[in-house]
Amino acid sequence: MEQKLYIYNTLSRRKEVFEPLHAPLVGMYVCGPTVYGNPHLGHARPAITFDLLYRYLTHIGYKVRYVRNITDVGHLENDADEGEDKIEKKARLEQLEPMEVVQFYTNRYHKVMDQLNVLSPSIEPHASGHIIEQIQAIHSIIESGYAYVSDGSVYFDVQKYDKDHDYGILSHRNIEEMLNTTRDLDGQNEKRSKVDFALWKKASPEHIMRWPSPWSDGFPGWHIECSAMSIKYLGQEFDIHGGGLDLMFPHHECEIAQNTAMEKHRVVKYWMHNNMITINGQKMGKSLGNFINLEEFFTGSHRMLAQAYAPMTIRFFILQAHYRSTVDFSNEALQAAEKGLNRLLDAYRAINRIKPAGNSSADVQGLRQKCYDALNDDLNSAIVLSHLYEAATIINSAVAGTVNLTQADIDEVRGLYDTFLFDILGIKDDKQQGNNSEAFGKAMDILLDIRAKAKENKDWATSDRIRDELTEAGFEIKDGKDGAEWKLK
Ligand code: ZN
Numbered sequence: 001m002e003q004k005l006y007i008y009n010t011l012s013r014r015k016e017v018f019e020p021l022h023a024p025l026v027g028m029y030v031c032g033p034t035v036y037g038n039p040h041l042g043h044a045r046p047a048i049t050f051d052l053l054y055r056y057l058t059h060i061g062y063k064v065r066y067v068r069n070i071t072d073v074g075h076l077e078n079d080a081d082e083g084e085d086k087i088e089k090k091a092r093l094e095q096l097e098p099m100e101v102v103q104f105y106t107n108r109y110h111k112v113m114d115q116l117n118v119l120s121p122s123i124e125p126h127a128s129g130h131i132i133e134q135i136q137a138i139h140s141i142i143e144s145g146y147a148y149v150s151d152g153s154v155y156f157d158v159q160k161y162d163k164d165h166d167y168g169i170l171s172h173r174n175i176e177e178m179l180n181t182t183r184d185l186d187g188q189n190e191k192r193s194k195v196d197f198a199l200w201k202k203a204s205p206e207h208i209m210r211w212p213s214p215w216s217d218g219f220p221g222w223h224i225e226c227s228a229m230s231i232k233y234l235g236q237e238f239d240i241h242g243g244g245l246d247l248m249f250p251h252h253e254c255e256i257a258q259n260t261a262m263e264k265h266r267v268v269k270y271w272m273h274n275n276m277i278t279i280n281g282q283k284m285g286k287s288l289g290n291f292i293n294l295e296e297f298f299t300g301s302h303r304m305l306a307q308a309y310a311p312m313t314i315r316f317f318i319l320q321a322h323y324r325s326t327v328d329f330s331n332e333a334l335q336a337a338e339k340g341l342n343r344l345l346d347a348y349r350a351i352n353r354i355k356p357a358g359n360s361s362a363d364v365q366g367l368r369q370k371c372y373d374a375l376n377d378d379l380n381s382a383i384v385l386s387h388l389y390e391a392a393t394i395i396n397s398a399v400a401g402t403v404n405l406t407q408a409d410i411d412e413v414r415g416l417y418d419t420f421l422f423d424i425l426g427i428k429d430d431k432q433q434g435n436n437s438e439a440f441g442k443a444m445d446i447l448l449d450i451r452a453k454a455k456e457n458k459d460w461a462t463s464d465r466i467r468d469e470l471t472e473a474g475f476e477i478k479d480g481k482d483g484a485e486w487k488l489k
Contacts, residue, residue, distance in 0.1 A: 003060045007240075008324060008378045010248065010271040011170055015378055020239045021269060026062045027238035028054065029230040029268075031247055032124070034071040035105035036086040038293040039112045041277045041314075041329065042284060046244045048315055048426075049274040049323040049379075051118045053242070055424050056375055067233050068121040070109075072102040073128045073209050074201075074220045079250075081198040081221065088209055098209050102128070112294045115311040117426045123233050127225035130232070131211045134220040137228040137262060138199045138213075146261040150190040152202030152216030158195045161257050170256055170271060171249035197254055199224050223254035231259070231267065241268040245275050274323045279304070280330050292329075306331040309338065312430055316341040319381040319425055340389075345429050346487065347392035348417045350399050352441035357404035362394045364409045364416070371420045384420055391416055431474075431488045448477075448484045 005018040020026045030050045033043050050068075057064050077083030084092075091098040113120075127134075138154055141147040146161045147154055158167050162175050175195060182194045202216035203209075210217045230238065243252065252271065259267035276283075279290040292302045300308030317337035321327045367387050374383035391413050397403035398410075405413070421427050447466055454462035467477050470486070478485045 003372055003376055005056075005060070005376050006378055007270055007272060009269075010273050011268075016270065018270070020062065021237055024061060024063050026057055026064045026240070027234035028057075028064055028066045028240040028242065029226070029234060029238065030066070030068045030121075030241075031226060031243035031251065032068040032070050033105075033109055034075045034086055035102050035109060036075075036090045037105060038295060039105075039109045040284070040291060040293040041279075041297075042244065042246075043109070044112075044116060044294060044314060045277055045318055045323075045327070046242065046274050047113055047118045048116060048318045050242050050272075051426060052319065052323075052379060052381060052424070053240070053272070054119060054121075055426055056379065059419075059424055065123070065234065066121040067123045067125065067230060069226060069229055070102070070106055070124060070126045071222070071225065072099075072106075072126050074225060075222045079222070081201070085207070085209055085219070088207070091208070099128075102126075108295075112298075112311075115298065116294075116315050117311070117428050119426075125229045125233065127220070127229070128209070130225065130229050131220065133228040133232050134224050135200075135213050137224055137231075137258065138220075141199060141258060141261045144261045144264075146257075147199055148192065149215050150192075152218065153190055153198060154200040154215055155191050155196040156199055156254070156257060156261075157192060158197070158257070159193050161261065165257070165260050167257055168253060170253050173249065173253075197221060197223060197250065199258075223251055224258060226251070227255050227258040227262065227267075230255075231263070236263050237265070237267055237269070239268075240270045240272060242272040242274075245273045248273055275326045278326060278328045281328055304331075306335075309334050310430060312428055313338045313341060316427060319427075320385060322378075322380050322382050324378070340385075341427070344385075344388055344392055344417075344421060344427075345431075347395040348414075348421070348429070349441065349487070350395055351410060351414050351417075352445075354395065354398045354405055354410050355401075356407040356410055358406065359404055360406045360409050361404040362397070362409070364391065364394055364405065364413050367391055367416055368412070368419070371416070375424070381425060384425065388417065388421055444475075444486050448486065452483060 006015045007018050008014070009016045030046065033039065054064055054066050072087060073085065075086050077086060077089065087098050087101050091101045094101065138147065141156065142149070142154065147156050159175065161167055168174055178195045198221035200213060200215055200218055200220055202218045207219070209219055211219060230241065241252070278284070279292065282288060282290060284291055290304060292304060294314070296302040297305065297309045297314055298311055313334060317334055318327060320337060320340070367390065370387050371384045374380040374387065394403060395413060398405045447470070451463045451466040470477055474489050475486050476489050
């Protein structure tokens with residue numbers, strides 16, 4: 001690979017050179033949604049973060065197998081081992097089959113991912129489609145001695161595991177601290193210790209989502225699906241496991257313990273976590289009334305939103321920050337992102353209007369490597385955007401005639417946007433498809449030229465008609481002393 005990529009490994013807590021186990025193949029697993037509600041901002045950030053990684057790895061020549069799961073069973077309320085299954089609860093409230101709930105919200109998730117221009121993963125396995133693999137995984141953990149059966153349920157023996165392997169290596173928690181902070185919950189008398197977690201739960205009589213197993217008719221715990229499905233599709237050792245920081249403990253910590261119990265060695269080489277999103281400085285939460293889902297952002301229908309925000313504004317806003325820093329949503333911040341994105345897109349469209357000069361008075365040739373350097377430094381999309389703003393300033397000056405660019409420079413600057421803004425950052429020009437912009441710009445020039453000729457011939461009917469109909473179609477036409485200029489409103 002030409003590019004030397006560094007990524008921050010949450011496990012070692014430092015940036016490491018990315019060296020895949022079987023280059024050019026890369027195995028990447030990201031925890032997907034639990035499909036019991038509308039996709040919201042908390043879903044957008046990991047999806048966009050790992051979409052950026054997926055796009056960049058592909059761009060620099062790797063062949064990526066990207067697995068992102070759908071959790072459709074076993075995720076109980078409060079993320080603990082007790083309470084109702086989140087999907088089953090929704091199904092009961094809406095009087096639907098649990099799988100109708102799963103299908104409905106999976107479709108919604110796919111729709112908003114499409115709107116956000118998030119590429120589909122290579123494999124999208126459902127937990128409910130991998131019960132056999134999960135039962136096998138639980139078997140092998142019992143055989144290794146780190147799990148026990150208790151009244152038809154199976155629990156992971158955290159204290160025994162901790163003696164041999166150190167539980168908490170990812171989140172840097174120790175077991176005494178966990179024993180002191182874990183709440184006592186009903187049903188924990190089945191567990192040897194309150195820090196143990198469920199691998200299999202015996203279903204109560206009213207529980208609908210149930211499967212036969214050697215231990216009971218029941219269902220898998222939340223954490224085992226990701227161990228079972230990642231190893232099934234990516235092998236006993238694979239490169240990257242990602243997800244939101246909120247999943248680091250207990251979900252990913254439990255995955256590491258399960259993996260080590262099963263495989264007797266480290267399974268994941270690089271753990272990556274995106275940071276969280278707050279709204280007006282507050283955590284998102286249903287009880288706080290600031291839980292805005294993505295469709296509400298796109299339509300502006302939530303009472304906290306001053307306007308609708310296009311999917312690309314949301315994507316751009318998330319990419320404006322480095323993925324390991326927090327992001328705070330507010331109307332002001334989103335409006336600023338919308339402006340910033342428009343500035344870049346306007347500059348891109350204006351490239352057609354630059355008249356090439358014989359020599360150059362601005363340095364655009366160095367920008368490409370600077371953008372690569374930023375991405376190679378743990379995917380710093382924020383710095384990439386600062387270089388693209390720099391390019392926008394040069395383009396605008398070249399259009400105004402205060403800076404000279406050669407034809408090679410003009411091509412370079414267009415290529416810079418095509419590579420980084422469109423291909424790697426995954427921004428779409430919703431008003432104008434990037435690839436057609438050159439032809440589109442020429443067609444506009446032809447129309448405005450006909451209008452100028454009509455004006456010269458005092459054919460006001462034609463010149464007014466062109467202006468009025470273009471205005472109606474969404475263009476803004478401005479007459480200047482050097483002729484007419486246009487932009488999309
Ligand atoms: Zn997971």
